[in-house]
Amino acid sequence: MNESAIRRKGGANLRETVMHGVFFLCALASILAVALICIFLFANGIPAIKEIGLLDFLTGTTWKPGNDIYGILPMIVGSIYITAGAIIIGVPIGLLTAIFMAFYCPKRIYGILKPCTELLAGIPSIVYGFFGMVVIVPTVLEVAKLFGSKISSGSTILSASILLGIMILPTIIGVSEAALRAVPSSYYEGAVAMGARHERAVFSVMLPAAKSGVLAGIVLGVGRAIGETMAVIMVAGNQPRLTGDFLKGIRTMTANIVMEMGYASGLHREALIATGVVLFVFILLINLAFSVLKRRKDT
Amino acid sequence: MTTVKTAAKPAVKSKPQPERVYGRGRAAVQKGLVYGAAVITFAMLLFLIAYILWRGIPNLKPSLFAWTYNSDNVSMVPAMITTVEITLLALLIAVPFGLFTAIYLNEYAKRGNKLVNVIRITTETLSGIPSIVYGLFGMLFFVTYLHWGYSLLAGAMTLAIMILPLIMRTAEEALMAVPDSFREGSFGLGAGRLRTVFRIVLPSAMPGILSGVILGIGRIVGETAALIFTAGTMAQIPGLLQSGRTLAIHMYVLSGEGLHMNEAYATAVVLLVVVLLMNSLSALVAKKLTKK
Numbered sequence: 001m002n003e004s005a006i007r008r009k010g011g012a013n014l015r016e017t018v019m020h021g022v023f024f025l026c027a028l029a030s031i032l033a034v035a036l037i038c039i040f041l042f043a044n045g046i047p048a049i050k051e052i053g054l055l056d057f058l059t060g061t062t063w064k065p066g067n068d069i070y071g072i073l074p075m076i077v078g079s080i081y082i083t084a085g086a087i088i089i090g091v092p093i094g095l096l097t098a099i100f101m102a103f104y105c106p107k108r109i110y111g112i113l114k115p116c117t118e119l120l121a122g123i124p125s126i127v128y129g130f131f132g133m134v135v136i137v138p139t140v141l142e143v144a145k146l147f148g149s150k151i152s153s154g155s156t157i158l159s160a161s162i163l164l165g166i167m168i169l170p171t172i173i174g175v176s177e178a179a180l181r182a183v184p185s186s187y188y189e190g191a192v193a194m195g196a197r198h199e200r201a202v203f204s205v206m207l208p209a210a211k212s213g214v215l216a217g218i219v220l221g222v223g224r225a226i227g228e229t230m231a232v233i234m235v236a237g238n239q240p241r242l243t244g245d246f247l248k249g250i251r252t253m254t255a256n257i258v259m260e261m262g263y264a265s266g267l268h269r270e271a272l273i274a275t276g277v278v279l280f281v282f283i284l285l286i287n288l289a290f291s292v293l294k295r296r297k298d299t
Numbered sequence: 300m301t302t303v304k305t306a307a308k309p310a311v312k313s314k315p316q317p318e319r320v321y322g323r324g325r326a327a328v329q330k331g332l333v334y335g336a337a338v339i340t341f342a343m344l345l346f347l348i349a350y351i352l353w354r355g356i357p358n359l360k361p362s363l364f365a366w367t368y369n370s371d372n373v374s375m376v377p378a379m380i381t382t383v384e385i386t387l388l389a390l391l392i393a394v395p396f397g398l399f400t401a402i403y404l405n406e407y408a409k410r411g412n413k414l415v416n417v418i419r420i421t422t423e424t425l426s427g428i429p430s431i432v433y434g435l436f437g438m439l440f441f442v443t444y445l446h447w448g449y450s451l452l453a454g455a456m457t458l459a460i461m462i463l464p465l466i467m468r469t470a471e472e473a474l475m476a477v478p479d480s481f482r483e484g485s486f487g488l489g490a491g492r493l494r495t496v497f498r499i500v501l502p503s504a505m506p507g508i509l510s511g512v513i514l515g516i517g518r519i520v521g522e523t524a525a526l527i528f529t530a531g532t533m534a535q536i537p538g539l540l541q542s543g544r545t546l547a548i549h550m551y552v553l554s555g556e557g558l559h560m561n562e563a564y565a566t567a568v569v570l571l572v573v574v575l576l577m578n579s580l581s582a583l584v585a586k587k588l589t590k591k
Contacts (some may be wrong), residue, residue, distance in 0.1 A: 005317040012491055013450075019493050020407060020492075023402050023406075024403055026400050029400065033425060033463065036419040036440060037428070037433075040440050092340055096335070097334075097340045099332045100334065100337035102328075103333075104337075116341060117340075118582070119503050119574075119578050123347070123521070124523070124570055125521065126547045130351075130563060130567055132565070133554065161463075186341065199325070220427075223429075226428075227429020230551060236556065246457045254429065254524070261528055269507060279431070288424065291420075291423060
């Protein structure tokens, strides 16, 4: 081996080592990002929570930044109401659609419908929100009036739930369909061989077998719904109040941040960041539930 | 042969009788529900798209594409250019990081490496974080802590972190789909790991990686909540450290004011068309991968 070849080989080794290091450092980026997000959110939010008092902050029913009263219970309840509404509307439709996609859909149509569900996921939330504002909100108002309700605006918990129910459809459909398809086809064949109808094989054998996957999809949908911001702002009315009436407006945690962050300062601004912290903790818990469910599915 | 025939015969004769207990009515109801739900889902999508196009297309006037924005003519051109700028910038940051992470995880890291698990968990966490939390973080870190102010750069960095898990996951899936025999062949011919990755693995994984990048573009174009408090809402063509509004934010501001609903419809059409294009492009590229 002559000298230049040796040097070339040495250069290649060096390049290997350097690039290995580069790849490794890049791989650390996601860890760094999560660490930074946690540090900056908590460092900016926790002082406000301390100043207001954790209990007063989480269970206070009044949000009046003008009087320095910061209780976010109405917003927490708002987020939970709207998410629950979205689940009630979105899960049955999404799950049944997933069953359709997995067991009923003719192959030729499937090639068209599958991209459609992906498109449903791709439509920006601002477009959904706009659609909700110009279609769902007026419709809810009209229908409510038809039933003799005296509401003056269609921006209600119901409108937001319907819109979010539509928005979580692609998540529910995608994850549930994958779970249903992951069930061995021998289950289905076994059921049919024993004389079960197609429907019974699907609903009594395949669906229970895919249970934890479907549940993971629902949890993921909950995460989407509770974190949704722009669409909710445009249809939910955004009044920070405690109400159980689904024909009244309500404000979510996400909406609280966007509505007031633009002009807030001092403790008010910190309280908004703290709202983000509470939301973040909710999301972390939901993520945890999701990964536990997913792990259970894998084993 | 004959035994098979006789064995098969009774099976053919007694076609599986639908059970009596599980009534025909119940099955019909279930079938109806399944079909009904599917019709609702896809009719909803169709209606949404048709409605936006129907109301928006008549409002796509040439004046909306004037070079500058002012309060009389809320032109969307500055917003379009901002969108392109911010997309390119975010991709410039997210694609190398996402791709290199995928390469590290799939080509370099040893199996059972604890760090790999941590990276996977953090990536999963990132993909579950809602965009408003990214927006808050971007505001606290890039805008305030690093003193970038409401700027294109702050917005792009925030978006880059947001789409990082998407880029990473799709790239990793694409790399995993490359058969190991490709790598073994390359190693067998004396190529090093690096050369194998760049000359053999990456080219065959390219369609999958690209389709992920295109999906990322779709997400950036449609993003609002992460940008309001990072890139701001100024309607101008921004420099790196100036505020600018993307199309999605433009639409939010217009619809929030309530004075320019027609223009908001028009912007919705543009957004929808871009997203439709990106989605079909991504599907097309991904199909190329499976065809091979």
